[in-house]
Amino acid sequence: MSKPTPLSGFPELLPADRSVEQQLTDHLRRTFELHGFASLETRAVEPLDQLLRKGETSKEVYVLRRLQEADDATDTGMGLHFDLTVPFARYVLENAGRLEFPFRRYQIQKAWRGERPQEGRYREFTQADIDVVMRDELPFHFDVEVALVMAEALSALPLPPMRLRVNNRKLIEGFYRGIGAPDPAVVITIIDKLDKLPVEAVQKLLVTDGELDVAQARQCLALAEIESTDVRFADQVRALGVTHELLETGIDELTQVIEGCASATSDRFQVVASLSLARGLDYYTGTVFEIYMAGFENLKSVGGGGRYDALASDGKTTYPGVGISFGISRTLLPLLSRGLLRADRSVPSAVLVALVDEESREASNEVAQRLRARGIPTEVASSAQKFGKQIRYAERRGIPYVWFPGTDSADGQVKDIRSGAQVDADPDLWRPPDQDLRPKIITDETTTEEQDK
């Protein structure tokens, strides 16, 4: 077999980078569980009719075919999921009778899309979703809860500062109704293009496709310009002089989210009422979220979500939900490839037990086992090379300590190979400082700050 080459869009990590990903994922999981979110994993495949319910994503689906099917073109009728929301909605319907509502779940899994790969967009990627789903009616306070949980999870991570943009579908739809737009849904779609097209082009579209007059179009653009880190957005909206019941409900809901998230705001995490935010997918019915990473606005959003009052319904019962998804691959891979994040070692081992000679391997194994018994990740040297070579072995992997077994007891000496300090040690008593127990994430703060500018 000749040397294989990577598959475009299917990124894989080297061990040290994988350790960074694992630590980030562990942290997200820990925060989600502290808030009572239960882990869920759904199968990788869904029936095609489920995946194609929202036609717009159909082009991205990978369909599965059994290799040995008689007819080569016969598909299984299944495709790989392209997000975690569609499978979750299906899971809730399928298991509704056996779930307790409100049902808080997190899901950290891979998803697949057959789109053209570019930085931040992969054909296989990992995302972390949290959602709360209820039967019949979901109290509004959950819109605040999911935002707070994600804010808490992301704030503590060694990532560039994050910005959570929040808007409300009722607010913008109410506004568009209030100015007399014939089809508010079309206006939402056009306003959504503001991050791709110049304002003038969007204004033109509002007139041609949105069937608005120029004054109405300018009102819509004025609304989209409003952005505020506190509840003053409400006054700015009202200053535009449009009134509609739905608009008032939307202003009230958005106010609750912005107020509720005040405690989560820091220099690592900002929450912004951002009235241009619409989100393309049409199942959102109230709050909408998008997450941006400072210095990496070129990636567009690295997360998003919102409230969907009827994503799952079996005709008799409706299951409203609210949730946020965070793109682990989309965030992490650009940071890793720029060297802005890295791990200080490529193995879990905190200690390498040296080997005096092949005959004393059992003694080295025993030292290792005694360290492991107290939770210290340890490996034993592969072969009885000169000690200098064994130290180099540890260095290349970033293992901070080398243990030299004693001659006639299990005791010996342990060397911190970073400082060179070497001390007598008992494998039943010695332990490294807590921060050396596991691999650490190292951030290149300087470079991160430059990126932020």
Next chain:
Amino acid sequence: MSKPTPLSGFPELLPADRSVEQQLTDHLRRTFELHGFASLETRAVEPLDQLLRKGETSKEVYVLRRLQEADDATDTGMGLHFDLTVPFARYVLENAGRLEFPFRRYQIQKAWRGERPQEGRYREFTQADIDVVMRDELPFHFDVEVALVMAEALSALPLPPMRLRVNNRKLIEGFYRGIGAPDPAVVITIIDKLDKLPVEAVQKLLVTDGELDVAQARQCLALAEIESTDVRFADQVRALGVTHELLETGIDELTQVIEGCASATSDRFQVVASLSLARGLDYYTGTVFEIYMAGFENLKSVGGGGRYDALASDGKTTYPGVGISFGISRTLLPLLSRGLLRADRSVPSAVLVALVDEESREASNEVAQRLRARGIPTEVASSAQKFGKQIRYAERRGIPYVWFPGTDSADGQVKDIRSGAQVDADPDLWRPPDQDLRPKIITDETTTEEQDK
């Protein structure tokens, strides 16, 4: 959308069962990392030519097709991996220049096979693999190491007792050569059928297909009958009077594994030299392993592996390896479906903070946040129902504690709803006993013992 139905062969777990799976997986991971094995994840897909190198599994591969490809029958040339060994071998070749050898890695991931589903055999399943790979030559002690690590990982799990069967390809091949078998590989394939066919049928095949005379065939069957929990198998083999250099090497290697694993043997884990074991796949070159679960022999092996001296090679350099794979889905799902394992709660929450009324939600949130700050998973009641209903809410989820916030401070009382005991408590000081912090796995010991008989 009408109520969806499960897809055969694609099992999904309810939250409490998922928590069992998560705890088992966490434990495996912890043990692997204590021994210095680094986490690795490979992409879900491999080029078809990689997957089909060992033609025998080709029928099980799911091939990927882009839904919107112009030509409906055009595949991407990629298929879902059916194990974790093929992707790992490819990963090692692809990244050899950037890895440190010996490279210890564990990989806990899903794999897919399009085969007919039955208990213990799924189309989507999770397995946990550990392997050590070296450049050029891999010292034999790693054969012992992977067995010991897997033994340690499985012994501590609340599963039925496990049995690790070990054999050595050199031993049996040397034996077959020693008796003058014209094609030892064919003999291995036939002996491998002993768990499916009666001895007489196998003997007949050894004569017809293996081209042995009856005396030779009986020798092979006598070898296959040898089974021993200690190194006495060596004498039993030698008593058969066959000599061959390769046979002696095999006896020596198997002796080392059995001796090396003596410390891992307990009433939870047995290591057996089992000379009928061959394993079908042809890349094993020395030690071979299979794992069986007591009382569930109908599942056949729940794990397996061995030494492969040339699984990965780029023509210039060869990367020998040794590893064991453990089937998480294959083991766990039958135990869960029989109720032999379950979790004591369906949510991570150890505490439910009750809600006096909607106006005091902020106070309840604050209590919850103070508990979480000290690592106690906590949720707040969804609505201000009567306290009796809120306690029922906790009960249904298995949350052991309900916190009743005080009236004018954040303090209050906490009730253990299992015992009914209720005490004054400070959210900055109170903590549950450690065993209540996370969901626990409950085993039905009685039933498990019955299964063992």
